[in-house]
Amino acid sequence: MFCNDRPSPGSGMEDGDSDEPADPSMTTVSHHVFEDDAGKPVFSIAMIENTAEEYGLYVWPCSIILAEYVWQQKTRFAGANVVELGASTSLPGLVAAKLGANVTLTDDANRVEVLDNIRKVCDLNNLNCNIMGLTWGVWDVSIFNLRPTIIIGADVLYENSAFDDLFSTVAFLLQSSPGSVFITTYHNRSGHHLIEFLMVKWGLKCVKLVDSFAFMPSQKASKLSGNIQLAEIVLNCEPVKETSLGK
Numbered sequence: 001m002f003c004n005d006r007p008s009p010g011s012g013m014e015d016g017d018s019d020e021p022a023d024p025s026m027t028t029v030s031h032h033v034f035e036d037d038a039g040k041p042v043f044s045i046a047m048i049e050n051t052a053e054e055y056g057l058y059v060w061p062c063s064i065i066l067a068e069y070v071w072q073q074k075t076r077f078a079g080a081n082v083v084e085l086g087a088s089t090s091l092p093g094l095v096a097a098k099l100g101a102n103v104t105l106t107d108d109a110n111r112v113e114v115l116d117n118i119r120k121v122c123d124l125n126n127l128n129c130n131i132m133g134l135t136w137g138v139w140d141v142s143i144f145n146l147r148p149t150i151i152i153g154a155d156v157l158y159e160n161s162a163f164d165d166l167f168s169t170v171a172f173l174l175q176s177s178p179g180s181v182f183i184t185t186y187h188n189r190s191g192h193h194l195i196e197f198l199m200v201k202w203g204l205k206c207v208k209l210v211d212s213f214a215f216m217p218s219q220k221a222s223k224l225s226g227n228i229q230l231a232e233i234v235l236n237c238e239p240v241k242e243t244s245l246g247k
């Protein structure tokens with residue numbers, strides 16, 4: 001489920017309608033619509049993407065799926081204190097903000113262009129979020145004050161070498177805020193299964209694991225591909241004996 005491969009773009013913009021052709025050197029704006037149970041649009045979020053390889057600002061399929069999950073769990077997110085890790089274009093966090101959550105959008109503190117894009121996308125959608133550099137495994141003062149009730153992260157489990165840093169940050173945030181949960185969507189690109197080991201190592205357990213296509217509206221699901229799952233992870237006081245992850 002977690003892989004060595006860097007993810008490749010492609011279907012990341014398929015959920016929204018791009019205003020411009022997919023020129024790799026261009027900035028594009030895509031629109032992502034959220035509908036009620038009757039299929040009536042309720043609101044739309046605009047995303048600024050840049051497909052130049054060195055820039056790497058895409059709306060990944062995991063982000064589209066996590067954003068839809070946030071929307072479907074609207075009562076849970078309204079009023080929640082939400083931190084998005086590795087937010088990049090930030091679609092799930094912006095949906096949470098739209099639902100009335102207090103949202104902090106974070107990405108690698110060294111990626112200034114990504115943090116700048118987050119600011120632009122908040123302005124574009126007229127949403128007021130906190131924005132901060134948060135590099136996994138790095139303990140700046142600001143991380144101690146976050147105390148999220150819900151941590152979200154889309155496609156943040158894609159590089160094995162970063163797993164320990166990511167999980168150390170997740171475990172710290174969960175410990176800092178009793179009862180909190182980490183909700184993540186991940187793309188199983190290689191079939192490698194390291195999660196059980198990491199969950200034990202960092203004192204975590206998975207309390208929910210669903211195939212993303214189980215809850216995606218059919219018109220959105222039809223534009224996505226890949227083995228993408230959603231997991232809810234909490235602190236575990238007891239050692240994890242068994243999880244269904246990777247089975």
Ligand SMILES: C[S@@+](CC[C@H](N)C(=O)[O-])C[C@H]1O[C@@H](n2cnc3c(N)ncnc32)[C@H](O)[C@@H]1O
Pocket residue numbers: 007058059060061062063064085086087088089090107108109111114134135136153154155156158162165
């Ligand atoms: C595959 S992208 C996913 C972006 C976005 N969540 C989405 O699904 O569209 C991974 C994100 O994790 C961020 N990231 C990678 N390593 C990181 C680190 N060590 N600390 C913080 N963020 C990191 C990257 O900057 C990037 O935004």
